[in-house]
Amino acid sequence: MWMIIAAILLLSINNILWKKNLAEHPLYLLIACRAFFTSTIALAGFFVFQGNMPVTLEMIGRISLGASLGVVGLFCMLNILQVQSLQWVAIYNLLGILMSSIYLWMFEDTTLSYGYGGVFLIVTGYLLFVYFNSDNSGFRIDLKSHLLLFVMTISFSFMGIIQWKNVTNDTPSLIILATQELMVFGAALIAFIFLKNEPVHLSSAKSILPKAFLMSLIILFALYLSLLGTKATSPVVSGLLFLANPITTILFSALYFKETVYPKNILALLILCSGAFLLHLSQP
Numbered sequence: 001m002w003m004i005i006a007a008i009l010l011l012s013i014n015n016i017l018w019k020k021n022l023a024e025h026p027l028y029l030l031i032a033c034r035a036f037f038t039s040t041i042a043l044a045g046f047f048v049f050q051g052n053m054p055v056t057l058e059m060i061g062r063i064s065l066g067a068s069l070g071v072v073g074l075f076c077m078l079n080i081l082q083v084q085s086l087q088w089v090a091i092y093n094l095l096g097i098l099m100s101s102i103y104l105w106m107f108e109d110t111t112l113s114y115g116y117g118g119v120f121l122i123v124t125g126y127l128l129f130v131y132f133n134s135d136n137s138g139f140r141i142d143l144k145s146h147l148l149l150f151v152m153t154i155s156f157s158f159m160g161i162i163q164w165k166n167v168t169n170d171t172p173s174l175i176i177l178a179t180q181e182l183m184v185f186g187a188a189l190i191a192f193i194f195l196k197n198e199p200v201h202l203s204s205a206k207s208i209l210p211k212a213f214l215m216s217l218i219i220l221f222a223l224y225l226s227l228l229g230t231k232a233t234s235p236v237v238s239g240l241l242f243l244a245n246p247i248t249t250i251l252f253s254a255l256y257f258k259e260t261v262y263p264k265n266i267l268a269l270l271i272l273c274s275g276a277f278l279l280h281l282s283q284p
Helices: 002-022 027-049 057-081 086-107 115-132 143-168 173-195 202-232 235-242 244-256 263-281
Strands: none
Touching (some): 002 027, 002 244, 027 057, 027 173, 027 202, 057 086, 057 143, 057 173, 086 263, 115 263
């Protein structure tokens, strides 16, 4: 359990660092540098600590499927973070619990004891959040941003399910991380080469490296602890604990970026969390 709690705090800190550094550096170059460091460290760790574990082409294929969804979700999230509040990302993370639970009901032979009530509360909380902020220019977002957040949520939800199945089938966790980050590195490098709008000076590029290295360590430990925690506990326990991630993200963003957390938004968030809690109670 402590591994998942540590992962939650690290993921929240990672979100803060992304938003801070995206305001100072080119998006795709920052992603590429961070992913390069993360994948390199993960590969080195695999050969040192898990080198005796078998790795097959079938494993790589299953990991790559989940990793490709993760790449899509990451790019959507980072494009949103450039222009929108972290609170919207947190809200959609909670909606992702709804999608994951629907999959578990349909394909993992789970029950619906509290499911319908959970769905109702999640939808109600989300609609309240949108309604409460409809007249607030600081939180109002357009249809494109909602679509990006929706694609992000779908991608991360199904990536989490696929990688959960991988780690519970004794796939080496560091290979999962290394493969995922290599795909992120390749996609970001291609995007940087073909989509960059302005040249990046050498001095500016050098200033990215220390920040990217710090972020790579944080996300590596966060994802590694998350995979170990998911394998060591049931999906119900890990799911319940990860409900804290959107809340800590919102609190950290309020402290660091001075984003206002209105009481009515807290009410909507509590309704969302209650629905997500009921959804996970419905899973055996």
